[in-house]
Amino acid sequence: xxxxxxWKIRIVFPMVSPASWNQLLRGMLDSLVGENVDLxxxxxxFETTRGDFATxxxxxxxxxxxxxxxxxxxxxxxAHPEQLTKNDLEALVRPAAxxxxxSHPTKGELLGELERITRHQERRPSWVPLVDRHGNARPEYxxxxxxxxxxxxxxxxxxxxxxxxxxxxxxxxDHDDRPELAMAPGGIGELEVVLHALLGTADEQGPRGExxxxxxxxxxxxxxxxxxxxxxxxQPVPAAQDPGVASELLATTATLAGLPVDDxxxxxxxxxxxxxxxxxxxxxxxxxxxxxxxxxxxxxxxxTATAAIAGWADEGKSGLVVxxxxxxxxxxxxLSAVPDPLHGYLLCATRSTxxxxxxxxxxxxxxxxxxPHWCHRGGCPDLDFPxxxxxxxPIVLAGQAAAATGGYDWAxxxxxxxxxxxxxxxxxxxxLDRVETLLTxxxxxxxxxxAWEGGLENTTLRRGLHCLTASYxxxxxxxxxxDGRRELELTLDLLADEGVLIGSEGExxxxxxxxxxxxxxxxxxxxxxxxLRGRITEPAHGGGPVQATLLGLHPHAEGDLRGPASSSxxxxxxxxxxxxxxxxxxxxxxxxxxxxxxxxxxxASNSIQVSTASAARSPHSERDSSTAEGxxxx
Numbered sequence: 069x070x071x072x073x074x075w076k077i078r079i080v081f082p083m084v085s086p087a088s089w090n091q092l093l094r095g096m097l098d099s100l101v102g103e104n105v106d107l108x109x110x111x112x113x114f115e116t117t118r119g120d121f122a123t124x125x126x127x128x129x130x131x132x133x134x135x136x137x138x139x140x141x142x143x144x145x146x147a148h149p150e151q152l153t154k155n156d157l158e159a160l161v162r163p164a165a166x167x168x169x170x171s172h173p174t175k176g177e178l179l180g181e182l183e184r185i186t187r188h189q190e191r192r193p194s195w196v197p198l199v200d201r202h203g204n205a206r207p208e209y210x211x212x213x214x215x216x217x218x219x220x221x222x223x224x225x226x227x228x229x230x231x232x233x234x235x236x237x238x239x240x241x242d243h244d245d246r247p248e249l250a251m252a253p254g255g256i257g258e259l260e261v262v263l264h265a266l267l268g269t270a271d272e273q274g275p276r277g278e279x280x281x282x283x284x285x286x287x288x289x290x291x292x293x294x295x296x297x298x299x300x301x302x303q304p305v306p307a308a309q310d311p312g313v314a315s316e317l318l319a320t321t322a323t324l325a326g327l328p329v330d331d332x333x334x335x336x337x338x339x340x341x342x343x344x345x346x347x348x349x350x351x352x353x354x355x356x357x358x359x360x361x362x363x364x365x366x367x368x369x370x371x372t373a374t375a376a377i378a379g380w381a382d383e384g385k386s387g388l389v390v391x392x393x394x395x396x397x398x399x400x401x402x403l404s405a406v407p408d409p410l411h412g413y414l415l416c417a418t419r420s421t422x423x424x425x426x427x428x429x430x431x432x433x434x435x436x437x438x439x440p441h442w443c444h445r446g447g448c449p450d451l452d453f454p455x456x457x458x459x460x461x462p463i464v465l466a467g468q469a470a471a472a473t474g475g476y477d478w479a480x481x482x483x484x485x486x487x488x489x490x491x492x493x494x495x496x497x498x499x500l501d502r503v504e505t506l507l508t509x510x511x512x513x514x515x516x517x518x519a520w521e522g523g524l525e526n527t528t529l530r531r532g533l534h535c536l537t538a539s540y541x542x543x544x545x546x547x548x549x550x551d552g553r554r555e556l557e558l559t560l561d562l563l564a565d566e567g568v569l570i571g572s573e574g575e576x577x578x579x580x581x582x583x584x585x586x587x588x589x590x591x592x593x594x595x596x597x598x599x600l601r602g603r604i605t606e607p608a609h610g611g612g613p614v615q616a617t618l619l620g621l622h623p624h625a626e627g628d629l630r631g632p633a634s635s636s637x638x639x640x641x642x643x644x645x646x647x648x649x650x651x652x653x654x655x656x657x658x659x660x661x662x663x664x665x666x667x668x669x670x671x672a673s674n675s676i677q678v679s680t681a682s683a684a685r686s687p688h689s690e691r692d693s694s695t696a697e698g699x700x701x702x
Contacts, residue, residue, distance in 0.1 A: 379620020542627020
């Protein structure tokens with residue numbers, strides 16, 4: 069008896085010659101793994117996918133193919149398409165047609181095409197990019213590289229640093245209308261996110277892997293009179309498109325935000341030593357590779373480099389420090405400890421001490437220069453500064469460990485939690501926790517905390533005649549200190565709505581009975597009554613609001629203090645900002661002892677109330693703070 073028939077499926081392609089077929093395969097190979105193709109997404113997909121080799125290999129190939137995929141129009145299939153008019157049906161079907169659809173189809177042909185579209189959409193893989201009929205991205209699209217786990221991003225174009233060109237940064241929010249504390253244009257906070265964006269030091273996937281930088285773009289930086297070997301015109305690209313170009317501009321620019329860059333001076337060495345000694349958590353870029361050759365005889369030359377960025381704060385000063393380092397391989401001369409043909413350097417930006425984000429100074433130490441025939445400015449001044457080596461070695465070694473985390477699931481998760489945008493379990497101190505700890509140690513009493521949709525938080529405190537509101541925006545990392553009487557005025561409105569503000573018009577008073585105290589707390593009711601009676605009349609400081617960026621936090625994270633060095637770095641900056649407004653000086657009026665629990669202060673009808681300030685702080689965040697002469701010491 070004959071067995072069941074053996075079926076074989078064969079894909080039939082249009083008839084082509086063997087040479088044409090092989091040429092097609094070569095084109096596919098170049099598109100997937102060609103010389104200028106970034107294979108890092110494939111490596112990440114292979115390492116992070118669970119399963120056997122075939123499963124992991126398929127995930128890597130899928131990521132590479134997805135980069136070549138074109139967006140497909142997706143439509144919502146109606147429950148009863150036959151009830152649509154022919155014109156409405158054609159308007160629905162034609163943008164998403166998967167087969168041939170003639171110019172004047174019948175309604176039956178349109179319904180048949182809609183069935184094919186339905187089957188195609190049901191079987192379409194999730195990595196195919198989707199758009200609606202107007203070309204707008206559809207939220208169902210899942211990026212196979214894993215970028216969808218990074219959360220929403222809002223692009224913002226920065227034009228404050230003409231030396232670097234136009235740069236698009238991505239803030240970690242999609243709330244265009246959220247209450248927001250904006251970064252000062254050209255300030256050090258804006259500079260921080262620009263540097264992270266240009267150098268790739270805040271990559272959501274971490275520093276593992278490599279980036280091939282553009283040989284022709286970096287060669288275009290060589291002065292025209294020195295580029296004798298090139299017969300083609302220069303092909304420059306913006307700094308935002310290539311980290312090598314961005315780094316070389318930072319290594320050679322004469323100004324930054326219009327401020328002169330101080331090169332290889334004693335003052336610069338002192339500034340760099342201070343920055344390196346007081347730096348917080350370092351964030352590293354992926355490994356840059358520049359595959360080139362010597363101009364004279366074409367000998368192969370491989371330059372490698374890595375960038376690292378950290379915030380720093382010490383003795384009332386704060387800022388940013390950038391370190392670019394690497395090595396090279398010359399085909400004849402061997403290995404070297406400088407990143408030729410790129411520069412190795414340290415860049416230190418210092419913030420003004422008067423409060424705010426103004427840049428006070430920019431210092432640069434060029435540790436290695438490719439020479440006058442390649443350097444963008446025709447050569448750099450010599451530097452003899454061996455003392456800095458001991459401070460730089462730990463950064464390099466830590467960067468090597470950071471780059472190795474990609475091969476281990478637990479290490480990758482831990483790195484993202486501590487240094488990236490990954491979330492962690494359990495309580496972690498917030499910036500406002502630190503503000504409240506510093507101020508309560510100086511005699512201020514917490515009245516309550518509020519949070520707005522989108523993440524902006526406020527805390528209001530009172531000491532004697534003064535009332536202060538501190539706000540923190542985790543998206544822009546801005547801290548704002550302002551007179552808190554406005555918040556108390558809004559609280560009076562709320563108390564009136566809740567029946568706690570009693571008495572006839574012109575003779576109102578705050579109910580301080582047992583029920584009101586249990587509901588609102590003694591401190592808040594006392595402050596409201598004092599404001600009503602005109603006993604809180606002085607601003608917390610002489611001038612207007614003071615606002616500054618909290619440097620050294622991951623620009624794509626939620627603003628919590630997760631990094632190992634983030635709490636101490638934040639506290640140092642907050643202490644300086646609070647001293648700027650005299651928050652640690654003994655003011656007029658009595659000082660109220662802290663310790664009472666209370667209801668959160670409500671500031672507006674659309675604010676979201678959170679837990680009480682005293683309950684929100686972890687027991688581990690409590691610290692002793694001196695209240696003598698000038699308040700807590702950093």
